[in-house]
Amino acid sequence: MSVKTYTVEGMTCGHCVSSVKEEVGEIPGVTGVEVDLGSGRLEVSGDVTDDAVREAVKEAGYTLV
Amino acid sequence: MSVKTYTVEGMTCGHCVSSVKEEVGEIPGVTGVEVDLGSGRLEVSGDVTDDAVREAVKEAGYTLV
Structure with a gap:
């Protein structure tokens, strides 16, 4: 388990x-999500792959920088 | 019944x-609503007061210009 940080555009x-x-x-495996609108900062807690996060962000209609 | 046009900010x-x-x-009384994101144009069909529209837009979190 870890906290990974991304930027959403x-x-x-x-x-x-x-x-x-x-x-x-x-x-699956995500235990927490924090998003900051101003900076686009996305923090994901849990056991998860970057690809899964990228796909979920895309599904929501946005893009990882 | 009429169509009224407003601008939402x-x-x-x-x-x-x-x-x-x-x-x-x-x-109550509204029969149709059209919104254009780019211009902020809001068209309301039906029998409705400006105050009711203003209040509903405020409730949604926005402001009539």
Whole structure:
């Protein structure tokens, strides 16, 4: 288990933050998700691959930088 | 019954548009709602007061110009 940090591009409001949190939170093995709208910072706690996070962010409609 | 046009300030993405559509659509007497994200244009069909529209837009988290 670890905390991984990413940067998400394209979020413009709180709804966008919620969408990312929801999709990333549904990845098996994820135990926590924090998102900062201003910086695009995404912190994912748990046991998860970068590919899974990238896919979930894409599913929400955004892109990992 | 009529179509009234307003301008909404603060919408940044499709989620924002959905929020405004939902809140305004719940006003008694409203029969149709169209929102354009780019211009902020809000068209409300039905029998409704400006105050009710203003309140619904505020409830969604935005402001009528």
